[in-house]
């Protein structure tokens with residue numbers, strides 16, 4: 001008996017609730033459902049980012065002393081001597097490492113119209129590691145008052161070699177295939193070395209002095225992240241990216 005009464009009351013009350021709720025709910029739902037859709041469609045909320053630190057736990061070899069005496073102009077720019085350090089570590093973080101999404105990226109990403117600058121200054125390349133997209137222009141500049149030649153040695157892409165005899169000279173080149181860490185050298189100054197990484201999408205970064213990196217605007221998804229360092233080679237990790245959230249992927253070289 002006691003069970004039937006509430007049921008009967010409920011049944012009787014139900015049409016009222018539905019009728020009442022029906023007219024009430026018509027206004028709120030559109031407002032409630034439009035709001036999240038608008039937020040999700042906004043560019044800032046539709047993608048996430050991948051951040052992390054590349055570390056190296058091994059011994060750091062001492063810097064190599066570079067003989068610049070063969071070119072007095074280079075020697076004059078480095079009166080206290082020039083040193084070459086291929087493994088650069090600060091607070092356990094590894095600099096100059098190229099981090100990119102190796103797999104999981106879908107869709108096509110046209111090359112940006114803005115070129116990436118590779119400068120030759122003080123008889124060194126600046127920056128030491130650059131990343132570009134397939135087909136993106138690389139502006140190669142000589143900021144020194146001496147002869148440099150830029151000579152990348154790719155294995156997949158076409159090799160080229162350009163001489164730049166005077167300060168202020170510029171050339172533009174691009175690579176049409178994916179290839180990570182193409183070594184670049186100068187045949188006049190054997191210590192000069194840089195690396196160009198060519199990727200088919202914009203999801204890459206070069207680690208800073210402390211080994212940290214950030215890859216922005218990544219669409220939600222599952223990715224394989226690879227780091228490539230000129231000496232220590234590769235390590236991989238996995239990233240699960242959600243819209244509006246940073247995914248953290250640390251990559252470690254044991255040494």
Ligand SMILES: [Cu+2]
Nearest residue numbers: 148186188189
């Ligand atoms: Cu040179």
